[in-house]
Amino acid sequence: SDSDLQRLEFYRRRGGDFIERFKAEDALRESNARLAAEAKAFARFYEASLRLSEGKTLQEGLDATLTGAIDVLGADMGAVQLLDRGSNLLRIVAHYGLNQEFLDFFREFSPGQDGAFARSLRSGKLVVIDDTERDGSAEFRSIRRAAGYRALVAAPLIDSGGTHLGMLSAYFRMPHRPSDSEMHWLELYRRRVADFIQRIRAQEAQRESEERLRLAVTVSRMGTFDCDLITGTFVWSDECYRMLGYQVGEVEPSQSEWMARVHPDDRKAAEAAETAAKLEHTEFISEYRIVRRDGGVRWIRAHGRFFYDGDKPVRMIGLKQDITEPRQQIEVQRVLVAELQHRTRNLMAVVQSIAHSTLDTADSLADFE
Numbered sequence: 001s002d003s004d005l006q007r008l009e010f011y012r013r014r015g016g017d018f019i020e021r022f023k024a025e026d027a028l029r030e031s032n033a034r035l036a037a038e039a040k041a042f043a044r045f046y047e048a049s050l051r052l053s054e055g056k057t058l059q060e061g062l063d064a065t066l067t068g069a070i071d072v073l074g075a076d077m078g079a080v081q082l083l084d085r086g087s088n089l090l091r092i093v094a095h096y097g098l099n100q101e102f103l104d105f106f107r108e109f110s111p112g113q114d115g116a117f118a119r120s121l122r123s124g125k126l127v128v129i130d131d132t133e134r135d136g137s138a139e140f141r142s143i144r145r146a147a148g149y150r151a152l153v154a155a156p157l158i159d160s161g162g163t164h165l166g167m168l169s170a171y172f173r174m175p176h177r178p179s180d181s182e183m184h185w186l187e188l189y190r191r192r193v194a195d196f197i198q199r200i201r202a203q204e205a206q207r208e209s210e211e212r213l214r215l216a217v218t219v220s221r222m223g224t225f226d227c228d229l230i231t232g233t234f235v236w237s238d239e240c241y242r243m244l245g246y247q248v249g250e251v252e253p254s255q256s257e258w259m260a261r262v263h264p265d266d267r268k269a270a271e272a273a274e275t276a277a278k279l280e281h282t283e284f285i286s287e288y289r290i291v292r293r294d295g296g297v298r299w300i301r302a303h304g305r306f307f308y309d310g311d312k313p314v315r316m317i318g319l320k321q322d323i324t325e326p327r328q329q330i331e332v333q334r335v336l337v338a339e340l341q342h343r344t345r346n347l348m349a350v351v352q353s354i355a356h357s358t359l360d361t362a363d364s365l366a367d368f369e
Contacts, residue, residue, distance in 0.1 A: 047068070047071065057200070058197065058200045058201070058204070059093070059094070061193075061196050061197070062080045062082075062093055063094050065080055065094065065193045065196070066078045066079070066080050066094045066095070066096055068189060069155070069170050069186065069189065070096060070170060072182060073153060073170045073182055073186060074182075075153070075170035075171060075172055076097055076149065076171060076173045077095075077096060077097035077098050077147070077170070077171035077173075078095070078096050078097065078098075078168075078169060078170045078171065079092055079096070079098060079167075080092070080093055080094040080095070080167070080168055080169075081106075081109065081117075081167040081169070082165060082166035082197075083111070083165060083166045083167075087108075088111065089108045089109065089110055089111075090106075090108070090110075090166060090167055091107065091108055091109075092106060092107055093166075098171070099146060099148070101143065101146045101147065102143055102146065102147040105140075106143075116135075116152060116154040116169075117167055117169070119154075120155065120156045120167065121156050121164060121167065124156055124158055124164075125156070126153060126155050126156075126183060126186065126187065126190075127153070127154045128151075128152075128154075128178065129151060129152050129153075130151050130175055130176060130177040131150055131175040132151065132152065133150065133175075148173060149171035149172060149173055150172060150173060150174050151171070151172040151174070151175050151176040152169060152170065152171045152172070153169065153170045153178060153186065154167060154169045155167070155168040155169070155187075155190040156168075156190070157190060157193055157194045157197065158194055159194045159195070159197070160194075160195065160198065165197050165198070168190055221321060222319050222320065222321045223236060223237045223238075223239035223241075223242075223243055223319065223320045223321075224236075224239075224317070224318070224320075225237070225240060225253070225258075225317065225318055225319075225320065226315070226316075226317045227255065227315065227316040227317070228314070228315055229306075229314050229315055229316060230314055234253040234254045234255060235253060236253040239320075240253070240258075240320060243290065243292075243298065243300065243320065243322055244258070244261050244292055244293060245294050245296070246293060261290045261291055261292070261293075262288055262289070262290055262291075263288060263289035263290060263291055263297065265289075266288035267288075269286065269288065270286050270288045270302070273285070273286035274286075274304070274316075277304075277305070277306065278306050278316075281306070281308065282305075283303065283304065283305040284302070284303070284304055284305070284318075285301065285302070285303050286302050287299060287302075288300055288302070298322055298324045299322070299323050299324045299327045300320055300321065301320070301323045302318060302319070303318055303320075303321075304316055304317060304318020304319070305317065305318065
C-alpha cells in the first residue's frame with residue numbers, strides 16, 4: 001500500500017544514514033589507529049635518537065644505534081658494520097640476537113659481493129627483503145636459515161659529504177615488510193647515525209691532534225698563552241706556570257704577572273717588540289730573561305701574533321719557550337771558539353818564529369825546506 005511504501009522510504013533513508021555513519025566511524029577509528037601508530041613510531045624514533053645523542057664514545061653510539069633501529073622497526077635482530085677505508089671491507093662492530101655462524105661469515109664482508117648489503121651500498125638507499133626464501137641470493141641461504149631470520153632491512157650509512165661509512169641492518173624471524181611510516185623514520189634515523197659517526201670521528205681526530213700538539217709542546221718545553229684583549233682574560237698552559245716557578249693555578253694569569261718576572265734589563269725591549277707587532281699587524285719574536293720565583297734566571301723566547309676586529313686588536317696568542325740550555329750551549333761554544341782561536345794564533349806564532357829562525361841560518365831554498 002502507499003502507507004507501506006512511505007514507511008519503506010523512511011526506513012531505507014534511516015538505513016542509508018546508519019551505513020554512512022558506521023563508515024564514518026570506521027574511517028575515524030582507522031585514522032585514529034594510524035595516528036596512534038605514527039605517534040608510537042615517532043616516540044620510538046625520538047627515544048632512539050636521544051640514546052644516540054647521549055653516546056660519549058663511538059662504541060656507545062653504535063650500541064645505541066643498534067638498539068634504536070630494532071626499536072624503530074620492531075625487529076628481532078640487528079647489526080652495525082663500519083667500512084674500513086683501507087681494506088674496503090665491512091666489519092661488524094655491534095650486533096644483537098645473531099648467532100656465531102652469521103657473525104663469523106659476515107665478520108668481514110666485501111661490498112663487491114652479491115646480496116642486500118652490496119645493493120644497498122651501491123644504490124645508497126634502503127633495501128628490504130620481505131622474505132629471504134624468495135630472494136635470488138642463494139649464496140647466503142644456509143647462513144640465513146641458521147641465523148633464523150626470514151626478512152631483513154639494509155640501511156647504508158652515508159655522511160653529509162657522500163662518503164660511505166658502513167651499514168645498519170635489521171632482521172625479522174618471520175616474513176615481514178616494514179610500513180611506510182617505519183621506513184620513513186628509519187631513513188631519518190640512519191642520517192642521524194651517519195652524522196653521529198662523522199662527529200665522533202672528527203672529535204677523535206681533534207683529540208689525537210691536540211694530544212700530539214700537547215706532547216710536542218711538553219717535550220720542547222713550550223708554554224702557550226691566549227689573551228682576550230677586550231675582557232683582559234689571560235690563559236696559560238701548565239708550562240707557563242712552571243717557567244716562572246709556580247704551581248699550576250697558583251697565580252692568576254695576566255700580562256702584568258708575566259712582565260713582573262721579566263728581567264728589569266730586558267723588560268723594555270720585550271714590551272717594545274709586542275707593541276711594534278700590534279701596531280704593524282705583524283708577528284713578534286723576542287728573547288729575554290725572566291727571574292723565577294726562586295731567584296733563578298732563565299732565557300725565554302716569545303713568539304706571538306695579534307687578531308683584529310677591523311684595526312682594533314682583540315686577541316693575542318703565542319708560545320713561550322725556555323731556551324736557557326741552548327743559549328748556554330751557544331755561550332760555551334763561543335768561549336771554546338775564542339779559546340781555539342787564541343791557541344791557534346799562539347801556535348801560528350810559534351810556527352812563524354821557527355820559520356824565521358830557520359830562514360836566518362839557511363843558505364838556500366833547499367836548505368830552508
